[in-house]
Amino acid sequence: MTNINGKKRVIFGISALLLVAASMGSAFAVKNSDERLFWILIIITSVASLIFMGIYLYIWQDFHRFVADSDVKWGLIERDSLYRFPAPALVADSDGIIIWYNIAFTEKVLSDDAFGFPVTRFFDIDLERSKNALNTVVEYTSQNLRIRAVTSEKNDINGDVTSNLTMLYFEDISETLEFKAENQLLRTNIMLIAVDNADELLGHERESEKQNLLLKIDQVLEEYFEKYGGVMRKTSADRYIAVVAEHDLSDMKTDKFGLLDSIRNLFAGEKYYASISVGVGKNNFSLAESENNAKQALDMAQGRGGDQVVIKTDTDYEFFGGLSGGTEKNNKVRTRMVANSIVSIAGTSDTIILMGHKYSDMDCVGAAAGLAGALQIAYPETEIKICIDISQSLAKPIINRLTDNLPEAENLFISPEEAEGLVTDASLLIIVDTNNKDILESPESYALAKKVIVIDHHRQTTHYVDNALLFHIETYASSASEIVTEIIEYINDIKKISSYYADALLSGIMLDTKNFIMKTGARTFEAAAFLRKLGADTVAVKKLFADDIESIKKRSKLVASAEIYKRCAISVDNTPDKDSRIASSQAADEMLGINGADASFVVFKTNAGCSISARSLGAINVQIIMEKLGGGGHHTMAATQLTGVTPAEAKTKLISAIDEYIENTT
Numbered sequence: 001m002t003n004i005n006g007k008k009r010v011i012f013g014i015s016a017l018l019l020v021a022a023s024m025g026s027a028f029a030v031k032n033s034d035e036r037l038f039w040i041l042i043i044i045t046s047v048a049s050l051i052f053m054g055i056y057l058y059i060w061q062d063f064h065r066f067v068a069d070s071d072v073k074w075g076l077i078e079r080d081s082l083y084r085f086p087a088p089a090l091v092a093d094s095d096g097i098i099i100w101y102n103i104a105f106t107e108k109v110l111s112d113d114a115f116g117f118p119v120t121r122f123f124d125i126d127l128e129r130s131k132n133a134l135n136t137v138v139e140y141t142s143q144n145l146r147i148r149a150v151t152s153e154k155n156d157i158n159g160d161v162t163s164n165l166t167m168l169y170f171e172d173i174s175e176t177l178e179f180k181a182e183n184q185l186l187r188t189n190i191m192l193i194a195v196d197n198a199d200e201l202l203g204h205e206r207e208s209e210k211q212n213l214l215l216k217i218d219q220v221l222e223e224y225f226e227k228y229g230g231v232m233r234k235t236s237a238d239r240y241i242a243v244v245a246e247h248d249l250s251d252m253k254t255d256k257f258g259l260l261d262s263i264r265n266l267f268a269g270e271k272y273y274a275s276i277s278v279g280v281g282k283n284n285f286s287l288a289e290s291e292n293n294a295k296q297a298l299d300m301a302q303g304r305g306g307d308q309v310v311i312k313t314d315t316d317y318e319f320f321g322g323l324s325g326g327t328e329k330n331n332k333v334r335t336r337m338v339a340n341s342i343v344s345i346a347g348t349s350d351t352i353i354l355m356g357h358k359y360s361d362m363d364c365v366g367a368a369a370g371l372a373g374a375l376q377i378a379y380p381e382t383e384i385k386i387c388i389d390i391s392q393s394l395a396k397p398i399i400n401r402l403t404d405n406l407p408e409a410e411n412l413f414i415s416p417e418e419a420e421g422l423v424t425d426a427s428l429l430i431i432v433d434t435n436n437k438d439i440l441e442s443p444e445s446y447a448l449a450k451k452v453i454v455i456d457h458h459r460q461t462t463h464y465v466d467n468a469l470l471f472h473i474e475t476y477a478s479s480a481s482e483i484v485t486e487i488i489e490y491i492n493d494i495k496k497i498s499s500y501y502a503d504a505l506l507s508g509i510m511l512d513t514k515n516f517i518m519k520t521g522a523r524t525f526e527a528a529a530f531l532r533k534l535g536a537d538t539v540a541v542k543k544l545f546a547d548d549i550e551s552i553k554k555r556s557k558l559v560a561s562a563e564i565y566k567r568c569a570i571s572v573d574n575t576p577d578k579d580s581r582i583a584s585s586q587a588a589d590e591m592l593g594i595n596g597a598d599a600s601f602v603v604f605k606t607n608a609g610c611s612i613s614a615r616s617l618g619a620i621n622v623q624i625i626m627e628k629l630g631g632g633g634h635h636t637m638a639a640t641q642l643t644g645v646t647p648a649e650a651k652t653k654l655i656s657a658i659d660e661y662i663e664n665t666t
Contacts, residue, residue, distance in 0.1 A: 088170035092119050096127045099165075109145070109170055119168070123147070127166065146171045187246045189282050190294040191230075193221065195238035196275045196306035216266050217274060224259045228252055249280065249311075253320070256664065257309045260321040264307065277301035278309040289314070303435075303460030305475035305635070317462045322624060332486065338472045339490035342430075345451060345469060346375055346382070349428035353419050353449075355387040355441045356480075357434040359581060362544070364433040365395035366508030367455070367480035369402060369412075371430065373501035374488045376408060386412055387419035387442050394582055397544040398504050405500050416442035423448040430455065433480035435464045435473060436632060455483055457512075459623055461632045475634060478524045481508030485527040499535030506536040507544050514589055518617075518636050547586075551579050558587035558602055562594060568620070568658055569597040572647045573604035580604045581611070585639075588613040599625075603650045609643040610650035620661070628657040 082089065083102045088109045090101035098114045105114075110122060119127055123138050125147065138145050151166045195217065214237065221240060225232040228251055230244035244252070252259075257278070266274040279298025283289035297312035304310070308321035346352055354372050356364035368386045375384055390399060390413065402409040414422075419442050423429070429449035431440065435456045440446050452468040457477040477483050485505050488497065509528060513520045516528070532538075547555075554577075562571040569591040573580055584602040591600035592615055599620040602613045612629065614622035616636045623638040631640020642650050 144174045190290045191242040192294045193240040198238035275307035277306040280311040336490040351427040362511040363508035366504040367432040367484040370505040373497040479512035481505045502531045502534040502536035554583040567598045569600040576605040585613045588615040614638045
């Protein structure tokens, strides 16, 4: 509007006055019927109107020229500013093709010509997702780039999108990430350390020898933490606490925590060797939470048999060591305390339900039946049941023998569905032969139970039952049946349970010890002797293990087809049937007799995929190998189930797990 000069404004004003005067004169002329004057005024009105319209059009054109000129000037300013903007930026079309980028992009990100190339040629991003992502970070050459995206859309007259352009802004955050990583390496972690078998190490030694051994342990720990820059303090005779930086902990992991080997080399006399459990707690924000994680990690390490390091973050566990089996303890004080606690809790319960793992075996059913028999005597008025899916149980001979010979056992076994209906707030659920809540016979019953007791001999898993009133996990024990037998010895007023229950317990011990060959300690024989006093019949128990001719043929075929891989005997069953699970576990036992085999694995097909039975003579910890495949167990006996895989694929996964185990232990 500033382009309209003074003359144009005068002409515009005069024409407007003439137009008004002519209009008024025309009105008077019409009124007085003066035709001549009327036509004169018409001519003046027309000329004034033309002048007025011309000036109006000129002014409108001048206004648009001003607006267009301003838009061009501002557009040039914006484009020039963005082109010279210090942050790298590019524009891509709807197909992800680069159509523009600024100087900073060529200077700080990509010096080569990028016009016409797809964005994905240079950056590993999903452009469609990046349009809405606020912090997409990618690595390019030596840089870590955070990308922010803004998308503009062009619509047609119907509102439909016809095209869009996406502008990507780049920010080099390499220094920020480097600082963050350095800061992370300086974060401190809490380590709690406990001597696993202090009572056995010090119980029979002279006072001078005790002090000498404790001094050696102290020296090994002090030298270890001095080497890695940590701080360690002794809190009691067999307990320690240490604080280490993250980068020191990383070095310890690289060294596979050689501290475990150093402690294990400290012998006490001829019978015992020292071992420790270490719990490491990691938390990025609180030392208190780090200590709490360390306590849980130490509990996990001890629950898995000790002689290992467990690292716990807020979401996960990491395991190191655990190469040796649990050390048998001579002291039975804890067993007596557990027996008293079970009796006390059972006395306040209206229903007692015993439950093991899916595909229950003789140890699982034997332990449940033996404890049920004892509790029936202690609480004859209380309803006591064993939850079991008989159709999938591997211990049908025990179940049939009990129900056929004991009137009180006729209604002892119930289905998982029936067990779920019996659970109330006052019910007691006793879980035997497993601590993994993912493989319980009835997860639904467990979810409903308010009072839970766990009795097991397997190493604790990361999916352990975490809400029990009482945990009695003894990894040194041969079987759950051995633990239950010791508990029965300390239940008051239990003088004698039925010999059929004693047979069930003895069968469980014989199964897991392979007829007193594997994982057998002095307490195992003591438990067997106690059962023999209760009337256990070894001949009758032996008959429970009898197989038909077809099972024997299948087992022999699996043994004959075994191959040796890195001192591990591996066999694959490609012809599944109802006896595959039993035949495979028995074949795994027999394959340990192959010369040159320290461990054995049998892969067999199931309805859901494949399962693996694993056995060991002790030199190889099959529990660690099975854990890598999602399973578990203990040092010499373990298993896993793999969903949606073929036997050949399962064997490949098994070999990879064996390779990883050997690499980490050599």
